[in-house]
Amino acid sequence: xxxxxxxxxxxxxxxxxxxxxxxxxxxxxxxxxxxxxxxxxxxxxxxxxxxxxxxxxxxxxxxxxxxxxxxxxxxxxxxxxxxxxxxxxxxxxxxxxxxxxxxxxxxxxxxxxxxxxxxxxxxxxxxxxxxxxxxxxxx
Amino acid sequence: xxxxxxxxxxxxxxxxxxxxxxxxxxxxxxxxxxxxxxxxxxxxxxxxxxxxxxxxxxxxxxxxxxxxxxxxxxxxxxxxxxxxxxxxxxxxxxxxxxxxxxxxxxxxxxxxxxxxxxxxxxxxxxxxxxxxxx
Numbered sequence: 267x268x269x270x271x272x273x274x275x276x277x278x279x280x281x282x283x284x285x286x287x288x289x290x291x292x293x294x295x296x297x298x299x300x301x302x303x304x305x306x307x308x309x310x311x312x313x314x315x316x317x318x319x320x321x322x323x324x325x326x327x328x329x330x331x332x333x334x335x336x337x338x339x340x341x342x343x344x345x346x347x348x349x350x351x352x353x354x355x356x357x358x359x360x361x362x363x364x365x366x367x368x369x370x371x372x373x374x375x376x377x378x379x380x381x382x383x384x385x386x387x388x389x390x391x392x393x394x395x396x397x398x399x400x401x402x403x404x405x
Numbered sequence: 406x407x408x409x410x411x412x413x414x415x416x417x418x419x420x421x422x423x424x425x426x427x428x429x430x431x432x433x434x435x436x437x438x439x440x441x442x443x444x445x446x447x448x449x450x451x452x453x454x455x456x457x458x459x460x461x462x463x464x465x466x467x468x469x470x471x472x473x474x475x476x477x478x479x480x481x482x483x484x485x486x487x488x489x490x491x492x493x494x495x496x497x498x499x500x501x502x503x504x505x506x507x508x509x510x511x512x513x514x515x516x517x518x519x520x521x522x523x524x525x526x527x528x529x530x531x532x533x534x535x536x537x538x539x
Contacts (some may be wrong), residue, residue, distance in 0.1 A: 286424075286425065286428070289432055292432055296435030296436070296439060299439070300435065300438065312445070312520075313516065313517040313521065314521075315524035316524070317525075318446030318523070318524060318527045319446060319447060320447075321445045321446065368447065373515065373516055373520070374516070374517065375516040376512065376513055376514070377510040377511065377513065377516060378513065380519070381510070381538040387452065388452050388453075392452075394449060394452075395451070395452050396447040396450075397520060399445065399523075400445060401443075401444045404442065
């Protein structure tokens with residue numbers, strides 16, 4: 267880049283152009299990578315499973331069901347009773363027939379709470395259940 | 406902010422200061438809100454129907470039952486630690502990967518135990534997994 271010649275009074279001015287270039291690059295990077303909608307429950311601590319296959323391109327029909335430590339069911343951050351959850355699942359099954367179900371259950375959840383969700387799924391004819399786990403933790 | 410007096414040759418230059426201020430604010434905002442996410446994996450199981458009049462499953466030769474209870478794991482009726490279970494399953498999978506694995510969970514077992522068993526199955530390459538509850 268060509269340096270501008272400045273008079274001796276402006277001699278100490280720094281050339282801003284490269285810095286602004288870098289800063290804009292950074293901002294564009296952050297804008298692109300930011301995820302605004304945070305629909306997951308932050309309290310849920312998933313179990314570790316480093317050998318499971320990675321979650322790649324998600325099927326848009328995927329239903330993510332979260333079960334927290336105490337067994338509360340929530341979808342997209344909204345807590346639901348089991349009856350309400352079942353109603354939602356039945357409605358969804360009417361529309362899509364089959365759709366993938368991903369269960370994000372806390373590692374300390376009792377199996378009976380996971381079972382309740384799985385039973386509702388099998389009631390509406392969904393046999394394949396996916397469990398989410400952490401493949402690699404960010405430090 | 407004080408306006409600097411410029412010579413007429415510099416008159417066409419833009420005042421950069423406000424823009425840089427804003428850009429830095431944005432940069433700091435994004436830096437602060439950035440949160441790295443864990444890489445997630447998914448473990449697939451099938452959930453057989455709890456249908457009482459379904460015909461009793463013929464006793465398949467290739468059927469392996471793992472029981473998960475609150476305090477540990479059982480394989481073929483014997484208590485196993487997670488390391489022993491991993492060793493046994495690795496050996497079994499080296500003979501045949503088409504073994505159907507039935508995982509039976511007691512209702513008070515933690516979900517973490519189920520995930521760790523599924524993790525081992527994924528590691529050794531067992532694909533036919535079913536989860537039963539009891």
